[in-house]
Amino acid sequence: MKRYDLIIVGAGPSGLSAGIEAAKKGLRTVVFDENEKPGGQLFKQIHKFFGSKEHRAKVRGYVIGQQLLEEADRAGVEVVLNATVIGLYQDKEVVVKRGDRIEHYKGNAVIIATGAAENMVTFPGWTLPGVIGAGAAQTMMNLHGVLPGKRVLMLGSGNVGLVVSFQLEQCGCEVVALVDAAPRVGGYGVHAAKVARTGVPFYLSHTIVEAEGTDCVTGVTIAEVDSTFHFIPGTEKHFDVDTICLAVGLSPMSQLLKMAGCRMVDDAKKGGQVPVCDPYGRTSLPGVYVAGDVAGIEEASSAMIEGRMAGIAAAEYLGYIGKDEMESELASLDKALDGLRQGMFAPQNRGKQITETEEGIEVSQNLLLHGYVADDELERYPGVTHKSGVHPVIECTQNIPCNPCQDACKKGCISIGAKITSLPIVVEGSECINCGMCVASCSGQAIFLVDEDCGDGTATVTLPYEFLPLPEVGTKGKGLGRDGKAVCDAEVVSVKSMKAFDKTNLLTIRIPKEYAMKARFFKAV
Amino acid sequence: MSERIKEHPILGVQEKGRLVRFTYDGKEVEGYEGEPIAAALKAAGVMVHRYTQKEHSPRGIFCAIGRCTDCVMVVDGVPNVRTCITPLAEGMKVCTQYGVSEKPFEEQ
Amino acid sequence: MKTNAEVVIVGGGIIGCATAYYLAGMGAEVIVLEGSDHIGNGGSSRNGGGVRQSGRDVRELPLVMYGIRNLWPNLSEELEVDCEYHQDGNLRLGKTEKHREILTKLADSARGAGLDVRMIDGDEVRAINPYLSREVICASWCPTDGHANPLTTTLGFYKMARKRGVTFVTGEPVKELRVIRGKIRQVITLHNIYEGENVLVAAGLDSREILTSVGIDIPMTNSLLECLVTEAQPHMFDQMLGTAEADFYGHQTKHGSFVFGGSSGLERYNKDNGTPVTSSKTAPCICRGIIKYFPDLAKVKIVRTWAGWMDASSDGVPALGAVEEIPGLYVACAFNGHGFGIAPAVGEQLAKLILTGRTDVDLSALHYDRYKAKI
């Protein structure tokens, strides 16, 4: 039987990272993936990632996918696509469907990196065509270039729901509402804010009563729920939609491990059924490892580190590196992973209601309830300062592990400090040169360059803009507030697109000066 | 109804294969060779892929990645083909699936 | 929790559930102890669903014929569940002259025992089932055979027995039996001691170890059998099928899917990881077998495969009835992979035996003490 040192199932972020690490250590490594294209879900992620440089922060997901593939190729990893692993049998035998036949392989070690599957919720009409998973929407628009629908209601305010809502708008769909049964927005505040400012209303403590339609979705009714998730009569709201998108969480796809006889545990914190494993992915079966979402739902950034860890652990198991080498490498990866698992959204904080930032600042309640920071809450954050001339206004109000902004400013205007989750501050006495790098580098699109008083009764705001058509200089329209409602007239005075901005265009609008701290988006009329 | 994204602000103009013809319930439709059958149908405005065996209720794309098996249709006479992961080829005969057949229930 | 009853049954498979159901129907108090976490978790829910007489050893024929005549026809109504029982005949297929010989011999002996089974040629076979390939040259045909759904039937017996007041305890593996004052009395599990005037051991392969505690040995060994099930297909045929070569057997279910079993030749030597798991070699082998008989099914998709341990006895027929040397003790095991179709009859007759000491069908050929050396 054909044998490899290491067989990896799944060519997503964790599987590829594991393969790269193992191959670099000399393991003969193959990665099987059932899809036509590698990269797992990375190729559907068109937003810039959070984190620090070592986590590939501010790089868009699909670009990370390309980078991983190139690295895998250089390291000599064999990546086999259209290869469906149909079973993990005893003795680490992997049976793969390829084309019109099946093939048997043995691995001296096996890493399962099969990722996660979407959870679903039920409501009357949930089986109608037009009710789709958020992943389906991403697949259709970002992989196949087909609009998932025209008018969409999104259920779920976690990062997936927020990110996909934004992506839907980017390709021209109208998101009529973002709904969540939870009383607070589940995902990053900055993701919520960039959706809210485009005019998407948030309905927290609401859920779907019914999807309407005979042969496909034509409408949806939502209603408010009480603290026990029961509908409150009289709160029903109807929307005409052709698509209902479900983004209600992910479950590890751990079936192969169960099949192979790994000890399993149902762990709600990890998203469901996961194999019992140590921090480096070692399961109860010697030589069988896991990495990424299959071991517990997290982010692609942490999946990549977990993959590398499992690759290193497998290398040591098979004698390609010594224990010392393994331990020192794992220690540095531990640190990197620890960096990502910090802040308000860290795994250990799941389910907790956090009221204050690490700095002791009260968390914006409006952000949690409506998706944007209210005008009167904004001033308490250290990134929001005032001075004459153009200066950055950083509307970053939650502790998340992300720091590209401080590297982006060559003038040292922005500082986060040693702790990656700290809120960015505008450094006193620093001089902004209006280069826009901070605006384009902020993965949360939370930085604006504001000149609060141009001296002629107007102000200018430079904002990140990732939509088509790109307005031209001179375009007249409305300045939208953080809630997406028109607050004033606005005119585009500058449009900057640079390679360094990586497809985030910088739009500068001129507005009446009293709206300098209010207008945060532009809509042509 | 639905249509294709001509230009995307981040992804630009996506490269597609050759435009080919296939049939959907006997009608001629166009799609790009190699894209999933479901994508071509979606672009053509098709929502209903099948009607279920017991309740005869309509189903369409749900997961779009080959797991949920809701989008199955009868393709070239073979039922239960997952259209979201089956590449389109020229001349394919794609039919709405009723239960496990391409024959409407009243003809079964 | 109730720990004392007239009858304690060890084993919550279809034999245990059916016996409990009939016992309770006759007014007995019954406790059923199941070692695994699920009712019917052994062969009861891992078999291919045959309800056949043909192909069986003549020693067990009277019992299965009794069941098909008297119990199967009304079982769905009785159990208030769709057992999906179809009595549309069994074709045992042959592809060679050697197969014809085997099948003819089997048919002859069954006819001797009063079963309507006869040999038919290839064209007659295809008149009954037009999807069979030209490779099939003959078959034995038994029109009163059929198939049913083992899952709903087993759980149906459980559901109705429970409704009749039978106590079921799962996750309760039995460690030993104890004889008290010359009679069977105690059933000892990891956590509890149960007491009964009568004890029936119907625990499949595990029966051997359990019975060892009272010095009874039924020579059985294990063998790992596998089945597979396809996606639903339009209706094709209703017969139960088997082959002379034993390379596959099965039927199309009411749901439209095909359930097929088969063998790779390695089943006696396959290993396990703690639960019965499929071997990588068997399902492909079964598929190759099926396609030879049914070329039309080549493109039909398999959605699931599974394995189960068979309790194989040295002579291929069950050990069934009273253990006279230990008053109150009864056995029902070693069904050799064909315990499903016979189960209702076994349950009903055992219930009568335990409560009245009599049966309608003579069980003496299946006596637990029959195993002899060859010379």
Next chain:
Amino acid sequence: MNSVNDRSRDIGPFVPGPDDDMIICRCEEITKGEIRQAVHDGMWTLTEIRRYLRTGMGLCQGQTCGRLVKGIVARELGISPAELEPAASRVPMRPIEMEIFANEAPEEKEVGYYED
């Protein structure tokens, strides 16, 4: 993992619910009411539910409904979903044509790494 489970334990009567006709298993079209009723018929494990009702036995093999069924059964039994056993997973992970399953690639002469 065995846990003694007395199937005569009182779980209360079956109370019809307003959403009993909601489809839960999309492939086999099994409703919430059928699942709840099955629990009251004595089907207390996910394995028994699936064998009794066919939930998760359709084309997708429970990829979508597994978690939903678990929640319903747990609630009906008054226990936490984590107490219920994981659904069994079996080969093949995706539906596979019989002719493909039957077609095993011939053994390759070279034995992986060790000839390099």
